[in-house]
Amino acid sequence: xxxxxxxxxxxxxxxxxxxxxxxxxxxxxxxxxxxxxxxxxxxxxxxxxxxxxxxxxxxxxxxxxxxxxxxxxxxxxxxxxxxxxxxxxxxxxxxxxxxxxxxxxxxxxxxxxxxxxxxxxxxxxxxxxxxxxxxxxxxxxxxxxxxxxxxxxxxxxxxxxxxxxxxxxxxxxxxxxxxxxxxxxxxxxxxxxxxxxxxxxxxxxxxxxxxxxxxxxxxxxxxxxxxxxxxxxxxxxxxxxxxxxxxxxxxxxxxxxxxxxxxxxxxxxxxxxxxxxxxxxxxxxxxxxxxxxxxxxxxxxxxxxxxxxxxxxxxxxxxxxxxxxxxxxxxxxxxxxxxxxxxxxxxxxxxxxxxxxxxxxxxxxxxxxxxxxxxxxxxxxxxxxx
Numbered sequence: 001x002x003x004x005x006x007x008x009x010x011x012x013x014x015x016x017x018x019x020x021x022x023x024x025x026x027x028x029x030x031x032x033x034x035x036x037x038x039x040x041x042x043x044x045x046x047x048x049x050x051x052x053x054x055x056x057x058x059x060x061x062x063x064x065x066x067x068x069x070x071x072x073x074x075x076x077x078x079x080x081x082x083x084x085x086x087x088x089x090x091x092x093x094x095x096x097x098x099x100x101x102x103x104x105x106x107x108x109x110x111x112x113x114x115x116x117x118x119x120x121x122x123x124x125x126x127x128x129x130x131x132x133x134x135x136x137x138x139x140x141x142x143x144x145x146x147x148x149x150x151x152x153x154x155x156x157x158x159x160x161x162x163x164x165x166x167x168x169x170x171x172x173x174x175x176x177x178x179x180x181x182x183x184x185x186x187x188x189x190x191x192x193x194x195x196x197x198x199x200x201x202x203x204x205x206x207x208x209x210x211x212x213x214x215x216x217x218x219x220x221x222x223x224x225x226x227x228x229x230x231x232x233x234x235x236x237x238x239x240x241x242x243x244x245x246x247x248x249x250x251x252x253x254x255x256x257x258x259x260x261x262x263x264x265x266x267x268x269x270x271x272x273x274x275x276x277x278x279x280x281x282x283x284x285x286x287x288x289x290x291x292x293x294x295x296x297x298x299x300x301x302x303x304x305x306x307x308x309x310x311x312x313x314x315x316x317x318x319x320x321x322x323x324x325x326x327x328x329x330x331x332x333x334x335x336x337x338x339x340x341x342x343x344x345x346x347x348x349x350x351x352x353x354x355x356x357x358x359x360x361x362x363x364x365x366x367x368x369x370x371x372x373x374x375x376x377x378x379x380x381x382x383x384x385x386x
Contacts, residue, residue: 006208008165008197013188014157016195016324018304018332022138025130025152026052032122033059039069039181041121041167045078045114045306046133049086051142056134057086061093070095071179073171075115076102078133098175100318116317118152118306119167124184127155127163129305129322131229131294138292146259148292149340153304153322153329155195160186162197166320193326200307200319209307209321214240216298220249225297225337227254229290230262231269232310238272245280254340257285265310267362277349284344291340294321297333301325 019025033040033056040063047053064070072090074082076099090097100115120128130152136142138150155163161184172178200209217224217240224244231253233241245251253276260266273283296303305321 007199008162010196011158012194013192015189017154019152023140036068043073043119045075045116047079048081048135049083050136064093072097075100112316117320125186127160148290150292157189195324198321220298224251227295228309229292230265230308230310242279252282256291257287259290283347286344
């Protein structure tokens with residue numbers, strides 16, 4: 001049943017498992033596909049041909065050969081590096097392969113609408129979500145010098161049914177015929193934790209990720225820690241963070257350092273460092289490799305998923321996060337944050353104020369770019385009546 005405020009309700013009786021970096025979460029996901037009995041539902045933004053893709057294609061085709069219903073929903077732009085031969089391997093195995101919003105010259109602005117969700121559901125009983133895609137870039141084994149730092153979360157319990165509902169609804173928008181799957185009804189876990197699926201999409205009723213986050217930030221009593229790969233926050237979020245920091249709350253941002261796939265977005269985000277630092281927000285730039293994780297920790301509440309803190313995501317993308325208040329996962333996240341802070345460079349306000357003039361000039365130029373991004377990211381005003 002849809003809530004008037006949020007897309008999905010909070011549910012109790014769930015078990016979560018935090019998986020850090022690709023060499024930990026990819027084997028677990030592959031094992032889950034290998035054990036599937038009835039269905040494998042996979043929804044991804046990034047799916048690129050390579051050694052890791054070969055492993056997943058082998059696991060998916062083997063599942064289909066066992067009679068498992070395998071449905072693969074990929075974003076058309078994010079999967080552009082999936083080769084034609086790999087696509088054919090999936091189709092030849094009987095896998096239902098569908099692409100979200102195929103690119104077309106005639107679509108213009110519609111091409112900007114992307115499916116950025118990351119979701120794997122096994123038999124309606126296990127779900128995985130986070131920020132990873134199927135690409136060698138997330139594997140320390142395949143890319144030991146420059147693999148991306150990321151998190152995935154395994155979910156068991158009643159929340160899995162909400163994830164399957166979300167997948168089914170998106171599938172119905174773009175694929176034909178519809179999915180013929182029994183409704184997921186996983187049993188609650190004894191002494192399980194609470195959680196809620198937060199979805200973001202084109203519908204106003206699904207745009208609840210940022211509203212939920214703002215609510216938690218504004219109510220925080222002692223801690224607001226956030227990690228994101230692309231930091232281009234709205235004024236509302238920046239204001240909420242600054243107010244909390246001025247009130248003495250421990251507000252920290254963990255952001256990419258020199259390793260990033262979009263240096264321009266990093267520069268755009270740095271425009272806001274001065275005002276945030278002046279208000280008492282602590283900013284850490286992660287140094288070892290690209291920080292791609294998306295996680296928020298507010299007091300005893302956490303959110304892990306696909307959504308970055310940038311206007312582009314919130315305007316154009318389908319996103320989904322898992323919110324939770326599991327004490328064990330919260331402790332693991334706190335330890336992970338502290339470890340990542342220790343491998344980061346903290347930005348000092350006085351040093352930031354003394355940065356060279358050409359850096360300031362460059363930021364002014366980026367301000368114009370940000371204004372353009374903001375213009376593109378805002379909804380169109382309503383037109384005149386017919």
